[in-house]
Amino acid sequence: MLNVTASNDRPHTLCQYCFFREPGCSKLCGKTSSDMHQLKKKETLFYEGDRFKGLIQILNGTIKVTKYLDDGRRFIVGFYHRGDVIWLTTDGRYSYTAEAITDIKYTVFSLDWLSHDPHSLDAVVASRFLSFMCGDLEVSHDHMMLLARKSSIERLSSFLLQHAERMKTLDRGMVLLPMSRGDMADHLGMTTETVCRTLKKMKQLRVINIDHVKIIRFLNIDALQSFAEGRDELLPAV
Amino acid sequence: MLNVTASNDRPHTLCQYCFFREPGCSKLCGKTSSDMHQLKKKETLFYEGDRFKGLIQILNGTIKVTKYLDDGRRFIVGFYHRGDVIWLTTDGRYSYTAEAITDIKYTVFSLDWLSHDPHSLDAVVASRFLSFMCGDLEVSHDHMMLLARKSSIERLSSFLLQHAERMKTLDRGMVLLPMSRGDMADHLGMTTETVCRTLKKMKQLRVINIDHVKIIRFLNIDALQSFAEGRDELLPAV
DNA sequence: CGTGCCTTTGAAAGAGCTCAATCCTGGTGG
DNA sequence: CCACCAGGATTGAGCTCTTTCAAAGGCACG
Numbered sequence: 001m002l003n004v005t006a007s008n009d010r011p012h013t014l015c016q017y018c019f020f021r022e023p024g025c026s027k028l029c030g031k032t033s034s035d036m037h038q039l040k041k042k043e044t045l046f047y048e049g050d051r052f053k054g055l056i057q058i059l060n061g062t063i064k065v066t067k068y069l070d071d072g073r074r075f076i077v078g079f080y081h082r083g084d085v086i087w088l089t090t091d092g093r094y095s096y097t098a099e100a101i102t103d104i105k106y107t108v109f110s111l112d113w114l115s116h117d118p119h120s121l122d123a124v125v126a127s128r129f130l131s132f133m134c135g136d137l138e139v140s141h142d143h144m145m146l147l148a149r150k151s152s153i154e155r156l157s158s159f160l161l162q163h164a165e166r167m168k169t170l171d172r173g174m175v176l177l178p179m180s181r182g183d184m185a186d187h188l189g190m191t192t193e194t195v196c197r198t199l200k201k202m203k204q205l206r207v208i209n210i211d212h213v214k215i216i217r218f219l220n221i222d223a224l225q226s227f228a229e230g231r232d233e234l235l236p237a238v
Numbered sequence: 239m240l241n242v243t244a245s246n247d248r249p250h251t252l253c254q255y256c257f258f259r260e261p262g263c264s265k266l267c268g269k270t271s272s273d274m275h276q277l278k279k280k281e282t283l284f285y286e287g288d289r290f291k292g293l294i295q296i297l298n299g300t301i302k303v304t305k306y307l308d309d310g311r312r313f314i315v316g317f318y319h320r321g322d323v324i325w326l327t328t329d330g331r332y333s334y335t336a337e338a339i340t341d342i343k344y345t346v347f348s349l350d351w352l353s354h355d356p357h358s359l360d361a362v363v364a365s366r367f368l369s370f371m372c373g374d375l376e377v378s379h380d381h382m383m384l385l386a387r388k389s390s391i392e393r394l395s396s397f398l399l400q401h402a403e404r405m406k407t408l409d410r411g412m413v414l415l416p417m418s419r420g421d422m423a424d425h426l427g428m429t430t431e432t433v434c435r436t437l438k439k440m441k442q443l444r445v446i447n448i449d450h451v452k453i454i455r456f457l458n459i460d461a462l463q464s465f466a467e468g469r470d471e472l473l474p475a476v
Numbered sequence: 477c478g479t480g481c482c483t484t485t486g487a488a489a490g491a492g493c494t495c496a497a498t499c500c501t502g503g504t505g506g
Numbered sequence: 507c508c509a510c511c512a513g514g515a516t517t518g519a520g521c522t523c524t525t526t527c528a529a530a531g532g533c534a535c536g
Contacts, residue, residue: 067383069468075383088379090372096379126364133371134328140378141326141334145305145313147385148427152524181483189386191525196484213483213533230307390492419515432492434516451501451515 038105045098045106052093054110056086061104062178065096066186076187078139079179081167085132101178147189150230152198155188157227160208160216173218174211205234276343283336283344290331292348294324299342300416303334304424314425317417319405323370339416385427388468390436393426395465398446398454411456412449443472 036059039045045063046053058080065077065088077096080086088096146158164175177184182192190198199216202208207224209217218224223234274297277283283301284291296318303315303326315334318324326334384396402413415422420430428436437454440446445462447455456462461472 067379069383069387071468073387073468075386077379077382087372088375090369090376095376126368129368130364130371131328133368133375134325137326137371137375137378138328138333140375140382141305141315144315144378144382144385145307147382148313148424149307149311180481186386192483193485193526194524197524200484230309230311418513429493430515431494431517435492438516 035107036105039100040103041100043100046094047097050094052089054108057107058084059105061102063098063100065098067096074186152194154227156198157224161224161228175216177214273345274343277338278341279338281338284332285335288332290327292346295345296322297343299340301336301338303336305334312424390432392465394436395462399462399466413454415452
């Protein structure tokens with residue numbers, strides 16, 4: 001059996017109780033281990049329509065945040081791992097559903113100081129939020145480019161590289177994929193079947209290896225990066 | 239001849255010199271007409287790689303903000319009209335190109351107070367920024383859902399409704415489309431040809447009318463909204 | 477060691493894309 | 507005021523990448 005969450009339990013290099021992702025920032029966040037919550041795999045953090053609980057930071061494990069269309073079509077806004085912060089509401093209610101992909105631990109920051117009285121917002125904290133959100137916005141724009149213009153192999157290459165970058169949990173080019181093929185598909189605007197076939201094709205091209213359903217290994221990062229950036233010169237001619 | 243920009247010159251209901259989009263906020267923004275710049279149609283505000291000039295607010299006209307892939311594939315992040323603010327950089331350089339679609343007027347806010355010294359950031363201003371960006375992020379998520387999962391008629395319905403909402407410039411359900419078909423395509427992840435064909439189909443379904451290449455009129459808003467939300471029950475069976 | 481869910485594979489169909497030609501329209505110059 | 511031009515818009519035909527539908531395979535978990 002493969003224990004997928006185990007490898008996430010390595011020592012933390014960031015402050016593990018706050019959203020600043022920096023070592024030793026306890027004076028800013030004031031968080032301790034007693035603020036920690038947990039959920040089991042497949043349990044739900046919040047549903048669309050739920051009241052905003054506050055700012056959520058994932059301490060351990062992975063969650064997915066999903067939007068639905070009436071007829072069931074889904075889009076996964078993103079996957080959130082250790083250290084990531086979920087900040088997804090303008091009007092006090094979530095328009096997303098968040099579900100644990102693995103067992104998770106998380107912290108909630110209530111946002112009294114960010115309510116309707118802007119004077120209560122500390123400038124330092126606000127500045128941090130701004131750069132967080134600015135980064136998120138840039139990520140969103142890149143992802144829109146991916147969805148609007150990239151082919152399936154380009155999408156998966158981009159995704160794998162970006163995911164590996166965020167999930168530095170395994171060694172020697174090995175990357176853990178805690179989410180299902182269907183989840184990847186819903187994040188990348190594809191179908192489960194196309195994700196499978198494209199991964200297979202990448203394996204045949206010797207760009208990656210599929211060591212296990214949930215563990216892929218990079219064999220040719222340069223090629224991956226070429227694909228991710230839309231240069232497909234290594235693809236066999238049709 | 240059709241003067242496309244004329245209809246944008248109606249009296250402003252918002253503060254026209256600042257990014258707060260509120261009437262009479264001069265004490266916050268400190269802007270006057272002397273801060274105004276202009277550009278002609280097709281001229282460029284900034285190129286990818288340009289140094290961040292500051293926060294740009296469009297006072298009049300429309301611009302498009304574009305991202306490019308190496309091989310020329312394009313994605314238009316968004317169209318910005320009167321009152322909109324462009325805030326697109328994390329590292330001091332633009333990773334986008336901004337081009338005027340019509341003649342435009344705009345203001346630049348230099349961001350000395352948002353530099354590396356977070357204490358110089360006024361909490362009120364920061365709070366405003368936060369809600370702006372939060373809104374942008376939500377718009378981005380909706381757009382990703384559109385790109386990932388919606389059909390061409392659903393994309394165009396969503397776009398037309400959203401665009402009309404932001405461009406309340408014409409009466410009786412008429413909407414001005416300052417951008418070309420190709421621009422719409424690059425925003426919606428389609429091709430010029432598919433945009434044309436889909437608009438034609440919507441016209442045949444009597445959901446819209448194309449009064450002029452750049453002016454469409456809503457004939458059945460309910461149907462449009464159904465399409466936009468992914469309910470295609472009005473579509474003729476195949 | 478069975479069961480159910482997820483993954484993989486196959487075959488056929490289709491939505492949207494590509495390439496190419498033609499049509500408009502607004503702007504230009506006479 | 508009119509003819510002409512260039513660039514965008516439209517239309518057509520064929521094609522391709524993905525999707526859809528269906529079935530089989532494999533693995534984790536009880």
